[in-house]
Structure formats: structure tokens, C-alpha cells
Amino acid sequence: HTNYTHPQKKTFCVGGNTIHLVTVSSCMRLARHRSRYSAIVRCLMDIREAKIVKGRSINLALSHRGRQALKQVGMEDTIVSKGIPMHSRMIHSLNGTQSPIPYGKKGQVTLLMQRLDTPHSAETYSTTKLNFAHKLLNWSTETGAMTFLRADGAKEEIQADLIVGCDGAFSAIRKQFLRQSRFNFSQTYIPHGYLELTMPPINGEFAMKPNYLHIWPRNTFMMIALPNLDKTFTCTLFMPFDEFENVTTGDQVIEFFQKYFPDTIPLIGADALKRDYFRLPAQAMVSVKCSPYHLSDKCVLMGDAAHAVVPFYGQGMNAGFEDCLVFNEIMDQLNEDFSAVLPEYTRVRVPDDHAIADLAMYNYVEMRSHVNSKWFLFRKYVDNTLHMIMPRTVIPLYTMVTFTRIRYHEAVKRWHWQDKVRHYIYYCFYQNLFKSKVRKGELILTRGTQRFSSCNQKRRCSSLSDKEMLIWWLAMMICRG
Numbered sequence: 001h002t003n004y005t006h007p008q009k010k011t012f013c014v015g016g017n018t019i020h021l022v023t024v025s026s027c028m029r030l031a032r033h034r035s036r037y038s039a040i041v042r043c044l045m046d047i048r049e050a051k052i053v054k055g056r057s058i059n060l061a062l063s064h065r066g067r068q069a070l071k072q073v074g075m076e077d078t079i080v081s082k083g084i085p086m087h088s089r090m091i092h093s094l095n096g097t098q099s100p101i102p103y104g105k106k107g108q109v110t111l112l113m114q115r116l117d118t119p120h121s122a123e124t125y126s127t128t129k130l131n132f133a134h135k136l137l138n139w140s141t142e143t144g145a146m147t148f149l150r151a152d153g154a155k156e157e158i159q160a161d162l163i164v165g166c167d168g169a170f171s172a173i174r175k176q177f178l179r180q181s182r183f184n185f186s187q188t189y190i191p192h193g194y195l196e197l198t199m200p201p202i203n204g205e206f207a208m209k210p211n212y213l214h215i216w217p218r219n220t221f222m223m224i225a226l227p228n229l230d231k232t233f234t235c236t237l238f239m240p241f242d243e244f245e246n247v248t249t250g251d252q253v254i255e256f257f258q259k260y261f262p263d264t265i266p267l268i269g270a271d272a273l274k275r276d277y278f279r280l281p282a283q284a285m286v287s288v289k290c291s292p293y294h295l296s297d298k299c300v301l302m303g304d305a306a307h308a309v310v311p312f313y314g315q316g317m318n319a320g321f322e323d324c325l326v327f328n329e330i331m332d333q334l335n336e337d338f339s340a341v342l343p344e345y346t347r348v349r350v351p352d353d354h355a356i357a358d359l360a361m362y363n364y365v366e367m368r369s370h371v372n373s374k375w376f377l378f379r380k381y382v383d384n385t386l387h388m389i390m391p392r393t394v395i396p397l398y399t400m401v402t403f404t405r406i407r408y409h410e411a412v413k414r415w416h417w418q419d420k421v422r423h424y425i426y427y428c429f430y431q432n433l434f435k436s437k438v439r440k441g442e443l444i445l446t447r448g449t450q451r452f453s454s455c456n457q458k459r460r461c462s463s464l465s466d467k468e469m470l471i472w473w474l475a476m477m478i479c480r481g
């Protein structure tokens with residue numbers, strides 16, 4: 001096409017740290033394939049030079065949806081080669097026992113990425129420019145003019161055909177949406193905060209097994225640990241803010257860890273623990289939902305700007321990446337007509353982003369209400385067994401969310417149906433097949449002499465008796481009506 005028939009269109013991305021990579025790439029892709037677009041990206045700071053952002057975790061789990069988005073723009077291999085594959089969780093019980101639970105089938109892994117390690121080559125495309133140290137102050141919904149504050153203190157006004165707002169959970173772009181009629185918005189802080197601690201390498205090697213997500217579930221609070229490329233682990237402790245306030249001295253920290261995470265004290269180091277625990281205050285977690293995601297044919301929200309979710313499903317960045325992927329798909333379908341693409345993007349994407357926000361919140365509630373290591377193991381066992389018997393009918397929610405591109409809201413629908421079955425099965429297990437006792441709030445299940453918590457996946461699966469099969473089929477019939 002020549003510029004006579006199609007004048008060049010300017011696309012602006014504002015902000016964008018994590019999903020930045022894809023929005024930039026999406027614009028690049030447009031620019032490359034269709035010479036009609038030029039893309040300019042403006043952000044507050046240079047992520048290539050930024051030091052670790054205060055209190056922000058440096059590692060992020062990248063799963064199928066995020067990878068598909070990267071693949072679409074030809075960056076999957078570069079990024080994936082820099083990730084640490086995690087194939088299982090490792091559940092740490094209070095008594096120090098460790099039980100692995102695989103994420104999925106063989107080859108289904110979640111990749112752990114370093115937040116600041118994402119190389120990007122946007123600037124190699126002549127149609128794409130990156131500007132750093134630009135802060136968006138305001139923009140006009142009538143004209144699409146944006147006012148930026150530059151590092152040198154000067155203000156600058158810029159016009160764009162399309163503004164892509166990727167400026168995070170406290171989006172400045174979104175502020176203009178709030179003044180519009182029929183714009184829905186909600187923001188919820190959860191009572192928990194998180195705090196990060198570093199577990200150093202031992203003799204140059206990882207202190208624990210590296211290809212696992214280590215979890216210490218302890219009812220109202222929990223800790224997880226994720227491996228980094230430099231052989232350290234980042235441990236994240238989740239706890240209600242009230243309880244953080246109860247721990248005020250180094251000795252209380254040790255006492256607390258001695259009681260709940262004794263196995264981690266020698267690995268983190270008592271002195272480091274006393275010091276690092278107070279280095280930063282606990283960080284808050286927010287969930288933001290809104291709709292629509294577009295404003296006329298001028299502006300569109302993506303990533304955390306459209307939907308900040310609590311981090312209990314490890315999907316925030318993946319959902320943001322998928323936003324870009326879906327947007328690009330719709331651009332193709334509707335011939336890049338912004339006045340049609342933007343409403344369609346809202347129509348398709350809002351239900352899915354709201355679904356993952358709800359799922360993340362559900363997991364937060366679920367994990368702290370009645371999760372201890374045995375219950376966690378048991379749940380996964382039931383899910384996986386059902387999946388093994390009927391791989392196409394019953395897909396564990398986790399698998400749908402993490403290893404497929406089944407739309408988030410469809411995954412929720414399927415899961416509600418499966419949940420009826422699951423609960424019936426819990427009931428049967430509880431009533432008939434196991435002698436169960438409740439001790440110190442923990443559900444302990446025994447079947448004959450075999451303790452449930454023993455972690456031999458294969459043996460457990462094959463030991464499903466005829467009676468259990470029958471009950472399962474009955475449950476299916478009942479739930480299907």
C-alpha cells in the first residue's frame with residue numbers, strides 16, 4: 001500500500017513493563033507487515049537499566065497463554081531459553097516432609113522468567129521508537145492528545161491515532177475512563193500482604209531442588225519459594241497485615257519461623273532472616289476490574305491497567321500477554337478498523353479477564369481457609385485421577401488455566417460442573433472409603449493401613465477400586481441430571 005490511500009497511523013503504548021514486550025512487538029508486527037503503522041512506546045523508566053523495583057518480585061511464571069503470545073510475534077524461543085522450567089510443586093509439611101506434585105503430564109512445564117531479563121529488539125525496527133523517562137500526565141478523550149513530562153522537566157504534547165494503555169494497576173490512562181458514563185470500575189485490597197526473602201546458594205548450588213515451586217501451606221498464611229538464574233531462591237511469605245504487625249523484633253521472627261517454617265531457617269540463615277524481614281514493609285495486593293476496555297476508537301486498555309489480579313494463580317502477566325494476542329487476532333479479523341476492533345476486543349476479553357480475576361481471588365480464599373499440605377495433596381489427587389479416567393471430559397481447572405487457551409470464562413463454567421462431581425466424591429471418600437479423623441484441625445485420611453499422604457502417584461492412581469469407579473459413575477449421572 002502506498003501512503004496515498006492509507007496515511008500512516010501512529011500507535012502509542014503508554015507504560016507497559018512486563019506486557020510491554022508484547023505490545024511493542026504487536027505494534028512492531030503491524031509495522032513490519034503493513035507499512036501503515038508506526039509505534040511509539042513511552043514509559044516511566046528504562047526497564048533495561050532499572051534496578052530491581054522496590055518490593056516487586058523479580059520472577060514471574062510464564063505459562064501456555066503467555067508463550068502463545070510470544071510465539072505470535074516470533075519471540076518465544078529467545079524468551080523461553082532464558083527461563084527455568086518448573087515441572088512440579090514441592091509441598092513442605094510442618095514436620096519437614098517434602099512431597100512433589102507434578103503440574104501436568106510430562107513436558108507440561110511452567111517457565112520461571114526473570115522480570116528484568118526480557119531482551120527486546122523493538123528499536124531495530126525503523127517504525128518503532130522507544131522513549132524512556134516520560135511520564136504521562138493527562139490526555140484528552142476528544143482529541144487524543146497526550147501530555148508527557150520529560151526527565152528534563154519539559155512538557156510535551158503528542159497526538160496518536162490509537163493509544164494503548166499498558167501502564168499498570170494504577171493506570172493514568174484509565175483515569176479518563178472514570179469520567180465516562182457507563183464505565184464500571186472496582187478495586188479491592190485483600191487483607192494479606194507479602195514479603196520477600198532471599199535464600200542464597202549453598203556451595204554455588206541451589207539450596208533446594210531448583211525445578212520446583214516450593215510451597216509451605218499453613219492455613220491462614222503460607223510461603224512459596226521460586227528459583228532464580230543466579231541460584232538463589234526468592235521466598236515469598238503471605239500473611240495478614242495484622243499478623244505482620246505482631247512480629248516486630250528479630251527474635252520474634254526466628255520464633256515465628258521456628259514454629260511454622262523450621263526447615264527454612266538454616267537455608268535462609270538466621271542472621272539474614274532477622275535482617276531481611278524488616279528491610280521492606282509488607283506489600284499490598286490489589287484486584288482491579290473494569291469495563292469497557294476501550295474509549296471510542298481512540299484508546300484501549302491492556303494488562304494490569306485493564307485487570308490487576310491477586311497473584312494466587314500466577315496468571316497476571318499471562319492474561320496481559322493474552323490480551324495482546326486476542327487484540328492482534330481481532331485486528332486481523334476486522335481489517336484493522338479501530339472503530340470495530342476496539343468494541344470487539346472489549347466484548348471478547350472482559351468476561352475472560354473478569355473470570356481470571358475471580359479465579360485468582362477464589363484461590364486466595366481457598367488456600368487460606370482450609371488448605372494444609374494433606375488437603376492440598378488430596379485435592380490434586382482427586383483432580384488428577386478423574387482426569388486420568390476421562391481425559392477429555394474432566395480437565396482439572398489448573399490444567400485448563402495453565403496449559404491450554406480454553407477461554408478463562410469457559411474454564412470456569414466447565415469447572416463448576418466438575419466441582420459438583422468432585423464434591424460428591426469427597427463426600428464418598430469421607431463417608432465410606434476412608435476412616436477419617438480430624439485432629440488439630442487437620443483432616444487425616446487412612447485407607448486400610450495405607451496413609452493417604454504417602455506420595456507415590458502411580459500406586460495411588462492404580463489402586464482405584466471397582467467400588468470407587470462405580471461411585472464416580474453414579475456421581476456423574478446424578479450431576480448430569
Ligand code: FAD
Pocket residue numbers: 014015016017018019020042043044045057059060061062134135136137166167168169170171172194302303304305311314315316317318319320
Ligand atoms: P506493569 O508491569 O505494572 O507496568 C506498568 C508500567 O507503566 C510501569 O513500568 C510503570 O512505570 C509505567 N507507568 C505507570 N504510570 C505511568 C505514567 N503515568 N506514564 C508513563 N508510564 C507509566 N503474573 C504472572 O503471569 N506470573 C507470576 O508468577 C506472577 N507473579 C506475581 C507476583 C507478585 C508478587 C505480583 C504483585 C504480581 C505477579 N504477577 C504474576 C502479575 C504480573 O506482575 C503483572 O500482571 C504484570 O507485571 C503486568 O504487566 P503490565 O505491563 O500490565 O504492568
Ligand code: EGU
Pocket residue numbers: 057059060061089110194213215224226236311312313314315363402
Ligand atoms: C510468585 C510470586 C502454588 C505469588 C499459586 C500454586 C508467584 C506467586 C499456585 C507470588 C501457590 C500459589 C502458580 C504457578 C504461581 C501452584 C499457580 C508465582 C504465585 C495455582 C505474591 N502460581 N505463583 N498456582 O499451583 O498456578 O503451584 O508472590 F502457592 S506460579 Cl500462591 Cl504455576
